[in-house]
Amino acid sequence: MTTVNSPNDTVRTGALIIGAGFGGVAMAIELRRSGFHDFVILEKADDLGGVWRENTYPGAGCDVPSPLYSFSFERNHLWPRRYSAQPDIHAYLDGTARKYGVTSHIRFGTEVTSAEFDEASARWRVRTADGGEYSARVLIPATGQLSRPAFPAIPGIETFRGRSFHSAEWDHGCDLTGKRVAVIGTGASAIQFVPEIQPKAARLTVFQRSAQYIMPKRDHAYRRWHHRLFRALPFVQTLDRLSFWLYAEFAQQCLSRWQVMIPVFKKQTEKHLRAQVADPRLRRKLTPDYEIGCKRVLFSNDYFPALTKSNVELVTERIAEITPDGVRTADGTEHPADVIVYGTGFAALDLLAPIKIHGLDHRPLSEAWSEGARAHLGITVPGFPNMFLMYGPNTNLGGGSIIYMLESQARYVRDAVRRLTARPGAYLDVRPEAEQRWDTEVQRRLARSVWTRCSSWYRNEHGRVVSNWPGRTAEYRRRTRGLDPADFRVGTART
Template sequence: MITRSTALIVGAGFGGIAMAVELQRRGIDDVVVLEKAADLGGVWRENTYPGAGCDVPSPLYSFSFTGATRWPRRYAGQPDILAYLRRVAREYGVTGRIRFGREVASAEFDETTARWLVRTTGGEEYETTAFIPAVGQLSRPAYPDIPGRDTFRGTAFHSAEWNHDCDLAGKRVAVIGTGASAIQFVPQIRPRAGHLTVFQRSAQYILPKRDHSYDRWYHAPLRTVPALQKLDRLGFWLYAEFAQACLSRWQAFTPVFSRQAAKHLRAQVADPWLREQLTPDYALGCKRVLFSNDYLPALTSPAVDLVTDDITAITPEGVRTADGTLHEADVIIYGTGFAAQDLLAPMTINGLGGRELAETWRDGARAHLGITVPGFPNMFLMYGPNTNLGGSSIVYMLESQARYIRDAVAMLRSRPGRYLDVRPEVEHAWDESVQRRLARSVWTRCRSWYRAAGGRVVSNWPGRTREYRTRTRRVHLADFRVGSASPHPSWPARTGAAD
């Protein structure tokens, strides 16, 4: 039996919830959300490692339509963010639309019906007008390609798949990777582990985390005067806009942040050798800037070793480095991030004429506004290519995308049997403009997860979030070719121009 809907959303994280709420606001209730897990939350459901939290201030890392006045801290932890998402989904009627335990295997566009046929790994089939993947860029853990990784005799796991049954007390723990996750869990596990060996490929820029708890004296006026919530959010947004602009355009200001990071390092690490190992050799912002008050002090502990030699192999006993040293370990924890370049994998997606999205994106993912791809009509991406941010809240971007997609879906619902296929020249012009601007940004100056293997920056947006909100304010039909499942009196079957 096939389930039919106007819109089908894949994923129930921030993006999927934002999209479902926006469709409901427009009166589009015929929506199905497919979630492969047994609960909603996306990355905030999956990342349960010790110390997991957000490095964007809570008032900004919230939906604008329902600002939380119960955040316990300026920088919320994973349990509080997950609780917030559950509450929003419940209060806005999204939870009842989610079908849990459904992992999408494939999606195929049928030109004869102008609809998508979506199949799950369990064999269920769904037919929908608008296919909306909202799986994000950071949903699939990435493991390093190290020889012998499967030979390790101890316990090994990724930070995004934390093994809570593994008791670290007294164990020799090897941590591979020093990104955003590692700097949060390393300080938390250091007191429990017998010895910690941290393998660092490159040093990170780390700034102080201006965190503090929110008490009732903070929340009371926000609840009493709703305008204060907006003002509080506005202050954080303006600062984030400045930081984002510094990374992409106003790079004359970045030395201010570099000096702050250097001062933070000097204040927390006294040993000159260790401080040198923790000093980045690339421009600030080229990789994700991190925020922590306890990671650097954790590395100064006598029970912690920082290793900067390249890893050459994993052995049954531990980790071998290029200098020939075998670092014995009982547990290996991979803090190696996510497969950010493999957007929408492992789903198989076929558009017009059976073309495969993976083949279309073989040189790197690209999409007009980060939302639509030529040859894949009525497919609208949430958190698609070049919509990630280096210095602001992705929630703001997701809301912009959700509003744009909502209007496109409303158009399609009012014109049954039609489809919208973004024009290749429109997508090409957009991509050229974005890549030209990115070439002047800091993100092209080193290797990072922002870039594909060929060097193309496929993750980040080169401007400020306000500009993106303006560009996605409305759907321009002239950007699309309008197709029809069958001839209609008012619309030809395939027109060369938009309605």
């Protein structure tokens, strides 16, 4: 059991999970269901939820249908919509964590700053911002790829005299009614909040670096009869889950292998754009100049219509600087603004930052990942024993539900924990040759995919695709079915 004698003592625990989002909760539930209760979850915020706690901007929601964007073992018959909004997803995760006894393991308001593996004791020494120290046999970072907001490197960003904030840190105290609002970025968050704030703003200027491929969102509200039907005949909701899973598997294959089918998806986006934007000049601005799927394909029914409103201007000229009174573009035009909203995404490529992690021989993880994050099965890194990543490198999806991937990873890590429990004092260090075989295969497959054909958050400055998995989720589940002992070196504590 997890033990601590006083606030200044080192807390000893069997496993330490960093982060209480979907990944951390999935891992905790898997451990508890297998009978392992000796673990702690450290969460820097005062509530669980991860991205679904942080992203409270107007219109925040998921572009994966709720029957699939949920745990396979915990179906929700009461989703209000097919594509649920942020409050409903957060409530689902919170309720699931409580139901499965996870919340009692969480220490809120506890930010991890460093973790170091001690070979002598075969344990991880973890330190927190409040001066706390933990000793864990197993370290499970579950901070995700989309946890740290990224601000653009634009000159003068600190000189702006008005209010400014990132969409993932929405300032709900800032009333946008009658204001001149500048939105920088047109990614997944912006296409959700722009339609929500457009009716309020006196003037809305949207700065677009590159156009997005946008598909129609086949959304609808679930009525009482839907809820009764799902409860009485659960297989109906299962069929909905299965149908989208099969569609997502097909789309994932098209992005990575069956690229002859990509024009079919492109035609859908072109038809959607023509149907919603009558102005040919605006349509040209909104037409991407790169291959579909290279960046994340988005889903929306109201983004394009919002851009056609009289109080909205779409600017595609490059931003030169932020001024005290607004945004100046490269053509010399200054666009006045009272408020700037940055919809500029996340530092997805800097996995685990700013936590300082050191493995064997005090080697920093930043050195091991100097050319980009990489891990065997996206889970284990050579030289960092008993560390198992959730939502690690090359496990993101171009289409589908990341929760399906998280469940696969949680089962694999649970198998590792089970093996370690049977061998007190031992540690598992993935063999470099096993990780290299995996990485070579994944990068070779990714080289044939659409994700190598433009600049996006999927790729780093070396051109390496760090984020995405190149296959189907069913393949990943099969390959993470259990830990292969041949892939690991077994070490033993000296004390």
